[in-house]
Amino acid sequence: MAKNIKFDEKGLVPAIVQDADSGEVLMLAYMNEEALRRTLSSGEAWFYSRSRKKLWHKGETSGNRIKVRSIRKDCDSDTILISGEPTGPVCHTGNKTCFFEELTEQDIEAGPQEEA
Amino acid sequence: MAKNIKFDEKGLVPAIVQDADSGEVLMLAYMNEEALRRTLSSGEAWFYSRSRKKLWHKGETSGNRIKVRSIRKDCDSDTILISGEPTGPVCHTGNKTCFFEELTEQDIEAGPQEEA
DSSP: OBTTOOOOTTSOEEEEEEETTTOOEEEEEEEOHHHHHHHHHHSBOEEEETTTTEEEETTTTTOOOEEEEEEEEOTTSSOEEEEEEESSOOSTTSOSSSOOEEOOGGGBOOSOOOOO | OBTTOOOOTTSOEEEEEEETTTOOEEEEEEEOHHHHHHHHHHSBOEEEETTTTEEEETTTTTSOOEEEEEEEEOTTSSOEEEEEEESSOOSTTSOSSSOOEEOOGGGBOOSOOOOO
């Protein structure tokens, strides 16, 4: 088992990917223990796809892999930060980063709030 | 309600905080809709504390707030990236960033895996 990593009730931990050279934050995905194990042993990023419910070697379809330069965990051991080198655009939209849309106050509507 | 943001089944969305000047990834926390609303309207980072089950104005105790320079969402609208200026160390340990511990293969033990 993974020592000192706190996986959530679904056995997952969020993993941020940052470009090791530019510092740009590229994406966030989730790892289960096996994805973390394969990432550490292979030097390429593996995740667990919550929608497809399976291990996912980043780039297995697109060819755009992430070569891992370092992996860190946060002070609570419940988030991972990968510093890596993407071999192509990380986002499925073709963008370099998944974070390309700015939020403004207009994205929060005024008026009565709905109860979830 | 927040347009176009996909909160999870607990009404939360992960929010990465990045230093707007250095590019360093500082922390990851969670926002509910009200935290996002307050962040957008106040220009300072608000989160939802999962352990304390309440809204949390970052720095309300430590004084170390995060002044927001921009907020972006990812292509799936289920992660937020805050680019901000911390007024002091972000981490409760006194570190500038919460991501100060490197993971290695030794953090994954070999041998029989435990079933969760």
